[in-house]
Amino acid sequence: xxxxxxAASGTVQVRYEDLHTWVSDLFTERGMPPDRxxxxxxxxxxxxxxxxxxHGVFNLSRLYLPLFDSGRVDPxxxxxxxxxxxxxxxxxxxxxxxxxxxxxxxxxxxxxAGKHGIGLVSVRDATHFGCAGFHATRAAEQGMVGIxxxxxxxxxxxxxxxxxxxxxxxxxxxxxxxxxTDHPFVLDMSTTVVPTGKVRIAASxxxxxxxxxxxxxxxxxxxxxTAFDRGTAHLGWLxxxxxxxxxxxxxxxxxxxxxxxxLPGADLGPAPAALQGDGGPHGRDDGIGxxxxxxxxxxxxxDGDFGTDAHTMFATLAACPPAAPGNLVRYPGWWEAExxxxxxxxxxxxxxxxxxxxxxxxxxxxxPAGEHQ
Amino acid sequence: xxxxxxAASGTVQVRYEDLHTWVSDLFTERGMPPDRxxxxxxxxxxxxxxxxxxHGVFNLSRLYLPLFDSGRVDPxxxxxxxxxxxxxxxxxxxxxxxxxxxxxxxxxxxxxAGKHGIGLVSVRDATHFGCAGFHATRAAEQGMVGIxxxxxxxxxxxxxxxxxxxxxxxxxxxxxxxxxTDHPFVLDMSTTVVPTGKVRIAASxxxxxxxxxxxxxxxxxxxxxTAFDRGTAHLGWLxxxxxxxxxxxxxxxxxxxxxxxxLPGADLGPAPAALQGDGGPHGRDDGIGxxxxxxxxxxxxxDGDFGTDAHTMFATLAACPPAAPGNLVRYPGWWEAExxxxxxxxxxxxxxxxxxxxxxxxxxxxxPAGEHQ
Numbered sequence: 001x002x003x004x005x006x007a008a009s010g011t012v013q014v015r016y017e018d019l020h021t022w023v024s025d026l027f028t029e030r031g032m033p034p035d036r037x038x039x040x041x042x043x044x045x046x047x048x049x050x051x052x053x054x055h056g057v058f059n060l061s062r063l064y065l066p067l068f069d070s071g072r073v074d075p076x077x078x079x080x081x082x083x084x085x086x087x088x089x090x091x092x093x094x095x096x097x098x099x100x101x102x103x104x105x106x107x108x109x110x111x112x113a114g115k116h117g118i119g120l121v122s123v124r125d126a127t128h129f130g131c132a133g134f135h136a137t138r139a140a141e142q143g144m145v146g147i148x149x150x151x152x153x154x155x156x157x158x159x160x161x162x163x164x165x166x167x168x169x170x171x172x173x174x175x176x177x178x179x180x181t182d183h184p185f186v187l188d189m190s191t192t193v194v195p196t197g198k199v200r201i202a203a204s205x206x207x208x209x210x211x212x213x214x215x216x217x218x219x220x221x222x223x224x225x226t227a228f229d230r231g232t233a234h235l236g237w238l239x240x241x242x243x244x245x246x247x248x249x250x251x252x253x254x255x256x257x258x259x260x261x262x263l264p265g266a267d268l269g270p271a272p273a274a275l276q277g278d279g280g281p282h283g284r285d286d287g288i289g290x291x292x293x294x295x296x297x298x299x300x301x302x303d304g305d306f307g308t309d310a311h312t313m314f315a316t317l318a319a320c321p322p323a324a325p326g327n328l329v330r331y332p333g334w335w336e337a338e339x340x341x342x343x344x345x346x347x348x349x350x351x352x353x354x355x356x357x358x359x360x361x362x363x364x365x366x367x368p369a370g371e372h373q
Numbered sequence: 374x375x376x377x378x379x380a381a382s383g384t385v386q387v388r389y390e391d392l393h394t395w396v397s398d399l400f401t402e403r404g405m406p407p408d409r410x411x412x413x414x415x416x417x418x419x420x421x422x423x424x425x426x427x428h429g430v431f432n433l434s435r436l437y438l439p440l441f442d443s444g445r446v447d448p449x450x451x452x453x454x455x456x457x458x459x460x461x462x463x464x465x466x467x468x469x470x471x472x473x474x475x476x477x478x479x480x481x482x483x484x485x486a487g488k489h490g491i492g493l494v495s496v497r498d499a500t501h502f503g504c505a506g507f508h509a510t511r512a513a514e515q516g517m518v519g520i521x522x523x524x525x526x527x528x529x530x531x532x533x534x535x536x537x538x539x540x541x542x543x544x545x546x547x548x549x550x551x552x553x554t555d556h557p558f559v560l561d562m563s564t565t566v567v568p569t570g571k572v573r574i575a576a577s578x579x580x581x582x583x584x585x586x587x588x589x590x591x592x593x594x595x596x597x598x599t600a601f602d603r604g605t606a607h608l609g610w611l612x613x614x615x616x617x618x619x620x621x622x623x624x625x626x627x628x629x630x631x632x633x634x635x636l637p638g639a640d641l642g643p644a645p646a647a648l649q650g651d652g653g654p655h656g657r658d659d660g661i662g663x664x665x666x667x668x669x670x671x672x673x674x675x676d677g678d679f680g681t682d683a684h685t686m687f688a689t690l691a692a693c694p695p696a697a698p699g700n701l702v703r704y705p706g707w708w709e710a711e712x713x714x715x716x717x718x719x720x721x722x723x724x725x726x727x728x729x730x731x732x733x734x735x736x737x738x739x740x741p742a743g744e745h746q
Contacts, residue, residue, distance in 0.1 A: 082675050087460040088490030090673050117461030118493050122673055145631065162700040163693040175628040177635075185631065187624035193617055210616035217696060238611065238618045243583035244566055245611045245622075251560035251705040254690075255548040258518065258558065262550075262683055265674050270689040300463050300495055301638050302455050310635055316643040317627075320536040323590060327535040332624040 012355040013347035014363075020045050022363055023057065030068040031075035032097065040099035046134040048348045050336035052188070054197025055131045057350065061357050063128060064099070072286060073097050073127050079104070087116040090264050091123045093290075098129035098150075102290055106138045106146060109294035113144055117299040123290035124264035126150075132174035133188030133333070139294045140176040140184040143307060147293040149173045151261040155285040156269050156277060158192050158235045158253070161246050165277045168269040169285070170195050170235070171256035178307055179314035179331065182341065186333030191253035193236045199225045204353075212240045231280040261289035385728040386720035387736075393418050395736055396430065403441040404448035405470065413472035419507040421721045423709035425561070427570025428504045431727050434734060436501060437472070445659060446470050446500050452477070460489035463637050464496045471502035471523075471661065478665040479511045479519060486517055486667035496663035497637035499523075505547035506561030506706070512667045513549040513557040516680060520666040522546045524634040528658040529642050529650060531565050531608045531626070534619050538650045541642040542658070543568050543608070544629035551680055552687035552704065555714065559706030564626035566609045572598045577726075585613045604653040634662035 020041050027037035044064070047056030067073040077096035081089050089108060093101045105121040112119025129135060132148045139146025152169020159166050170190040179185040194213050202209045203225040211221035214233035227233035237253060239245030261268050266289025273283065297306035320329040343349075350358065393414050400410035417437070420429030440446040450469035454462050462481060466474045478494040485492025502508060505521045512519025525542020532539050543563040552558040566586050575582045576598035584594035587606035600606035610626060612618030634641050639662025646656065670679035693702040716722075723731065 083490075083673055085490035085672055088673060090675065116489065117456075117458035118491055120491050120668070145636070159696070160690060160693055160702045160704075162695055162697070163702040164696045165693050167690060167693055175624075175631070177631050185627065187621070187628055189618075189621040189624065193612075210614075212613070212617035219696070238621055239566075240585070240613055240617055241583075244585035244613055245562075247705060248560070248562040248611055249618075251548075251562065254558065254704060255560055257686070258548070258550050258683075259668075262679065262686060263518070263668065263670055263673060265676060265678070265682070268682070268686055270686045272685070272689055274689055275692060295461075295493070295632075295636065297636055299458055300456055300461060300636060302463065303638060305638070306635065309638070309641070310631075312645065313630070313635060313641055313643045316645055316647055317533060317540060319648060320533055320538050320540055322535055323532070323537045323592070324535070329533045329536040331533075331627060332620060 010352050011349035012352055014350050014355070015347050016045065016049060016344055019048065019057065019348055023060070026060070026065075026361070027075070027097070030065075032100070033076065036097070036100045039103050040097050043099040043103060043130045043134045045348070047131050048350065049340045049343050050131075050133070051339045052131050052133075052336075053351075054195060054201055057358060058197070058354050059130075061361060064097070065361070067097070067127060079123075087112055087118055088120040088122065091121055093123050093126040095125060095127060098127040098288065098290070101126055102129035102135045102148065102150075102292065103138060105290060105292040106135045106148065106294065109146075109292050110139050110142050110144055113294035113296040114299075117296050119294045121290075121292040122264040123292065124261075124266040124287070126266070126288040126290050128285060128288065129290065131188055132172040133176060133186045133336075135292065136174035136176035136188070137184055137186055140178050140186070143178055143298060145175070145177045145295040145297065147175050147291070149256040149260045149291040151257050151266065151269060151289050153285045153288040154267040154269070154271070154273070154283040155281070156274055156283045157196060157281045158237065159279075161237065161242070161250050164279055165274060166234075166279065166281055167274045168253050168257060171253045171260070173252065173256055176333070178310050179333065180311060180318065183334050183337040185314060185331055186336060188332070189238070191238055191249055191256055193238050193240065193249070196228070196235065199228045199235070203229065212236060256291070259291040263291065264289045383725050384722035385725060387723055387728070388720050389418065389422060389717055392421065392430065392721055396433070399433070399734070400448070400470070403438070405473070406449065409470070409473045412476050413470050416472040416476060416503045416507045418721070420504050421723065422713045422716050423504070423506070424712045425504050425506075425709075426724075427568060427574055430723065430731060431570070432503075434730050437470070438734070440470070440500060452496075460485055460491055461493040461495065464494055466496050466499040468498060468500060471500040471663075474499055475502035475508040475521065475523070475663055475665065476511060478663060479508045479521065479667065482519075482665050482667035483512050483515050483517055486669040487672075490669050490672040492667045494663075494665040495637040496665065497634075497639040497660070499639070499661040499663050501658060501661065502663065504561060505545040506549060506559045506709075508665065509547035509549035509561070510557055510559055513551050513559070516551055516671060518548070518550045518668040518670065520548050520664070522629040522633045522664040524630050524639065524642060524662050526634075526658045526661040527640040527642070527644070527646070527656040528654070529647055529656045530569060530654045531610065532652075534610065534615070534623050537652055538647060539607075539652065539654055540647045541626050541630060544626045544633070546625065546629055549706070551683050552706065553684060553691065556687075556707050556710040558687060558704055559709060561705070562611070564611055564622055564629055566611050566613065566622070569601070569608065572601045572608070576602065585609060629664070632664040636664065637662050
């Protein structure tokens, strides 16, 4: 570790390469083959690199290491192709680490798209895959469009609108494509208004949250994030209220469940067991399903100008004059790409309390003499 | 016309079959072959049947007949397959009526999915296709998953967040799949918070609209719907404010532009001409692009239980106890299917002022003696 300095904001800067190597080694120690471990480390550290802090190394001790330690992940699983139609494959992931197996699924989808114009890999019995955007971006790096979605297996976090029981996960969805150089288009979203990680990070910081994230039983907004884990507030769907589109957000969540889990035959949120819930989150994120799609524009566009046109389209968006001075107009993925370039140069800021956890897990290198308070 | 009665609410009930036959004849008179005209009539009347009033016969005089009369639609166009990879086709629609050509594209996608597991038809030079859900549902009727999206060609209606110029259309997206008997899952949504039709219907009724649909230049909510066509208020993206997900809605709108228009090489909203706008809506909805995808679960699921599992999943959702008594928990498409069944039985309620327009366009049958005031 050559660069671990405490910054003024209560974070510690860690060199990206050092963080990546250490996470990769940690997964190797847990039994993963080194090449898989490196891919999984890239998927996890993508969160820290791009600013999806709730999906980066913050989750090592909370999510991934417990999966290994309890045997819910098989580090050497050999995913099995159970159906193969050429353009499509159905894969039984056999509890491989999702951080790796989703990337592998996208690489397979890209290969199939290279032959058929489109490639679908439909995955069941998977585990948590981290940031959906990481996996979708693998297609964009090959000049393709990538779409990735995941359900949360049998874990249930959010209620249907007007419902009294949780039935669905936060069901993330990502779409990526080539755009400006080094700045792919990457939409990476939960279909709930926010993922649970953002609620918990606000709670850990003692902050209030905007109206619209959580509501109480009567549907009134709740701005205290600790109410979520106390079970007195419920996570909303993108769109907010019926007047401003909550049924669209809920419908997108259901579309993800359908594509990611019903299609490959993974565990479902809305299964009969859901009716046994007490109203709060319940169930475990085992048996997750993925929807992994790649489309090859260069096979589809007879003029071969997809890349040029994509660049023009996204450059036009970025050239839109701002409504107020200084507010740059950008597209999803742009700021994340800027942040990643900067953090590759200057290191990844890890919150001090997360950094302490990483040190306890064995992150080498104590804080250097030249630290900044 | 056997059933045209004026109901108490200021609407006239018209028998669905009569409306459908009349619209179909109208399209035939404009030069469409009869089988195409029937499909197009089904697509248009689907709006009236399911309750998407802003996308039904309301649009005949506003949108479709002017397209014929100005020659912007070619009623006998023969769409050309310009690329064929087996699983995928790129189709140049040659200005065929979108109400028909999108349905045809879905039928082609379903056929390809039946062989390859997935079928993508990527369409350019198309015209307005009505309700996205109609076309997606054609796949669901064959036991498949259907996904349909359309951009708005060169027409620009909404601004990027923080931007001062319109650059994108309302970019609709639909996902359909088998669910409960006669009640398919159908998510049919604009990626803006509402389509423009809902704003204009509220304006025509002299109603106010909920905060979140429109904002002024400074970003403040506008509840007067007439402000939109006056150019003093702008249509928002699903999600509302940055705190509650506007970048997700905007990202979905961009994903639709990418999939529906950039992929087949259709006219784009965010093209350099967008930078010449005055801040309000501009451009024409020529050169529209469609994304039409079908997935065949019966080829993918080795157990062959997709249909059964889909039924179980949607039945579970419908069995979720309500948070407040009487508020049934349903899924997108359920109420629309109920409404369609009822309107098949009892007729379609057409607002009186729209009915007067239809009479002027030649809808036969004056109001019967037994009308109810």
